[in-house]
Amino acid sequence: AQTVTQSQPEMSVQEAETVTLSCTYDTSESDYYLFWYKQPPSRQMILVIRQEAYKQQNATENRFSVNFQKAAKSFSLKISDSQLGDAAMYFCAYGGNNNDMRFGAGTRLTVKP
Amino acid sequence: GAGVSQSPSNKVTEKGKDVELRCDPISGHTALYWYRQSLGQGLEFLIYFQGNSAPDKSGLPSDRFSAERTGGSVSTLTIQRTQQEDSAVYLCASSRGQGRSGNTIYFGEGSWLTVV
Structure with a gap:
């Protein structure tokens, strides 16, 4: 079964600065999608960005980008x-x-003013 | 409705009682997921429905957990003989199709279950 690992339980960034959140996964498949979702305190999950595995170009959505x-x-x-x-x-x-x-x-990302 | 609707939003139950959690997905979405999220933790996959196919129940933690989806729409997650470790937020989500198709999944606001 596929597994997804996020090795950073918590991260902190200063307002206006840049932060990178890590993710690794394990799969034997060649065709798949990867996503980042955001869950604010309201609990509602929101899609941030999506990447198709067969595309080499990194996805970008405004201030959000993936590597x-x-x-x-x-x-x-x-x-x-x-x-x-x-x-x-x-x-x-x-x-x-x-x-x-x-x-x-x-x-969990904290943004410091 | 416009989004995924879950009920109840909060449920407090006594240990040993059965509970039912309801999910009404977005109209036209064939895929429906249930996840469990313990306080401050990640999302634990429970069960997945896709159209008329047999559901993927591989994530259900014990035989006290079951789920059904009637008419390809509304789903009910049932927990029998609840235990304190069942306390969590139960999130339902739906999407147009399959995970490999890259379809965005839309989440409900969750049902917060507390077993006392």
Whole structure:
């Protein structure tokens, strides 16, 4: 079964600075998707960014970008110009042939004013 | 409705009682997921429904847990003889299709279960 690992339980960043959240995964599949989801204190999960495994180009959504290293099975999230509203739990997720979505344990991001 | 709806939003139950948690997915979404999130923890996969296919129950922690999805829409997660370790937020999510298709999954706000 696929596993998703987030090795940073907590991260902290100064407002307006850049932070990178790490994610690694284990799979034998070649075709899959990777996601970053954000869960603010309201508990509502929100999609941040998505990456297709067969695409070499890293996905970007405004201040959010990923560094996708397929061979290394690494999928990190970079948040530029951090804002107070970015404070949340961030979950890395894998969607593959098993048709379910597997999530990492999450990284709690604190943004300091 | 516009989003995934879950009920109840909060439930306090006595140890040993049965509970039912309901999920109403977004209309037209064929995939439905249940996850469990303990306080401050990640998402634990429980069960996955896709259309009329047999559900993937591989994440259910014990035979006290079961789920069904009627008519390909509403789903109910049932926990029998609840234990204190069952206390968690139970999140339901739905999507248009399969994880490998890259479909965004949309989450409900969760049902917070407390077993006392």
